Amino acid sequence: MKGMILAAGEGTRLRPLTLHTPKPMLPLGDRPLLEHIIIYLRDHGVDDLAINLYHLPKIVMDYFGDGQRWGVKLRYSVEEHLLGSAGGVKRVADFFDDTFVVYYGDVFTHADLSGLIACHRQAKVVATMGLYRVPDPWNRGIVQLDEAQRMVRFVEKPPRDQVFSDLANAGIYVLEPQVLAEIPPDVVYDFGNDVFPKLLANGTAVAGYALDGFLIDIGLPEKYEEANRMVNSIERK
DSSP, rough: OEEEEEEOOOOOTTTTSSSOOGGGGSSSEEEEHHHHHHHHHTTTTEEEEEEOOOSSSSHHHHHHOOOOOOOOEEEEEEEEOHHHHHHHTTTTTGGSSSSEEETTTEEEOOOHHHHHHHHHHHHTOOOEEEEOSSGGGGGGEEEETTSSSBBEEEEOOOOOOGGSSSEEEEEEEEGGGGGGSSOTTSOOOIIIIHHHHHHTTTTTEEEEEESSOOOEETTSHHHHHHHHHHHHHHHHH
């Protein structure tokens, strides 16, 4: 199965750690975050991968090469300017010819990706968003699902007094290639702000799947520290 890891961000909130190291290459335990992600995706059958890069791309490409060492195929899309989460995927649209996974490169999890993929196939929709429960939904894109696990509402970072759910966007999607037709080429475009609201506004069926287990977005220093504690705990078992 094909997938794309979004790894182009500059990691500004993690500076100075990311001044000379791309955020996905920050170490978690004894290996970079991106290595954890590649192994995780591979173990769930997603082993033909594109990775978009922008900040210090050579460090990533020199480390991973063609991916053979990890049992995957890797190709790279080096962006001249940042295109956003959806714009980065659109740039390599020709790569995707069947159901594929999009994975944000600052997410660390051992959640059941295979369950998310199975949910998507069973729901027969063009897009399924991985979700997780959060204590601070006003800082996230949050989702309301109906009884059939179809998305009926999605709001990016609502005011505290307008929070309607604790199910948040996990930054892991299963998509059909036709979703890419909703993304204009060569412009900054985002899944949370643009693509999913557009799909819902058009009446397109979109599913959601609540992932079990931990999920940590390492975009902030305290979250990066939490992820390292989690890795160390896992490795001691």
